[in-house]
Amino acid sequence: MDVAPLWSRRQLCLGLAGATAAPLAVATHARPPQRYSYFSPGTGTVNLEQLSFEPTRLRSIGERLPSDFYVLTGLSRTLAKLSAGGQVQWQLDVQAGGGAHALGAFKRRLIVGFGQEILVVHHQSGRVTQRIQLPTASGEVIGFLRVQGDVLITGDSGETCTLQFYQLSLNARGDIRCSPLGRLRSKTQYPRDALFLAPDRLALADTFGHAVVLYERTDRWRERRRLYEYYPNMLDFRGDKLAVLSEHGNRLVQIDLHTGQRRTRIACPSPLFEDAGTKPQQIISEESTTITGETPPRQVCSADVSGNQTLYAANGFFDNGSSEIWVADSDNHRVAVFQNGNFMGAISGVNHPIRVIPEPVVIAG
Structure with missing residues (x-):
């Protein structure tokens, strides 16, 4: 693969993860309402059968969000444009199987992976303008996609990932064309994101392997380093700092790739998650203490310290490069915006959001 020419032209700019914690003592109370999913240590994501997108339940909390935005929900397989106040501008429901995996933008078009195909969606109307078939190397469904400048990265969903x-590019009719550039065979488990750090450097979120894997390419891609993190789901890179959204670590951690120093930018307000140095094994051993009577029980961050400041199995985020971070706070069922690490506002009632993109980013592209 040769990405150097692309880098010089333009700077290179999905998912449920069941936990593997120790078995729990299960309470005998009735199950919680079936409308929303939630994560339970040792069990995984509960209420997978509930797939509805319910606009009537959307509510604005805190300050008004900075702009309209696009949100992708994983279980309902819905892509929607919502206003800053939480009103639905349009929604696209995809009934095909395979789930929704990730959301990107290219030339004012939204690109989303559903099952084994990629849909191109008009950002103003929500209309599907193109369907792109990109068979995965393993024959599995698309596990994730990322649009980085004019490069598309896809990964299949399996115990190993290619x-x-x-x-x-755009053809004469304005349709998106995808020209193969190469591939990387990884030793990872169900990864949820990847991005280029440089033309010859790549980071991959090895979600079930609890690590971010760093690769370098000379004659071929080679694994160089692994950074531990509990269920890493989505990545971002600015300067020398890699931001990692830890899905079941309920935090957004920033890692300086030169010094190795870690700091927590947003987290559930519990030392177990706030401490950027907490290793996966420690979280596994302590995450299952809850005070609720739900069956199966919730993770400690939701049951014991829930509130606007917490994250609960967040799957996606968007850093605007200044002080605001948008979060698809999946099992809190909201899109939240944090300013300088503090809760600013949210639209709640979004059933299991996994990706979010503010509208100005799409329009600017």
Whole structure:
């Protein structure tokens, strides 16, 4: 693969993870309402059968959000544009199987992975303008996709993952074309994101392997380093700092790749999650203490310290590069915005959001 020419032209700019914690003592109370999913240590995501997107339940909390935004929900397989106040501008429901995996933008078009195909969606109307078939190397469904400048990265969903790289362009009719650039065969388990740090450096969120894997390419791609994190789901890179959203670590951690120093940018307000140095094994051993009577029980961050400041199995985020971070706070069922690490506002009632993109980013592209 040769990405150096792409880098010089333009700077290179999905998912449920069941936990593997120790078995729990299960309470005998009735199950919670079936409308929303939640994460339970040792069990995984509960209420998977509930797939509805319910606009009537959307509520604005705290300050008004900075802009309209696009949100992708994993279980309902819905892509929607919501206003800053939580009103639905449009929604696209995809009934095909395979689930929703990730959301990106290219040339004012939204690109979303559903099952084994990629849909191109008009950002103003929500209309599907194009369907792109990109078979995965393993035959599995698309596990994730990322649009980084004019490069598309896809990964299949399986116990091992092959990443495939494509250059994006528009043909004479304005349709998106995907030209193969190469691939990377990884030793990872159900990864949820990948991005280029440089033309010859790549980071991959090895979600079930509890690590971020760093690769370098000379004659071929080689694994160079692993950074531990509990269920890493989505990545971002600015300067020399890699931001990692830890899905069941309920935090957004920033890692300086030169010094190795870690700091927590947003987290559930519990020392177990706030401490950026907490290793996966420690979280596994302590995450299952809850005070609720739900069956199966919730994770400690939801049951014991829930509130606006917490995260609960967040799957996606968007850093605007200044003080605001948008979070698809999946099992809190909201899209939340944090300013300088503090809760600013949210739209709640979004059933299991997994990706969010503010509208100005799409329009600017």
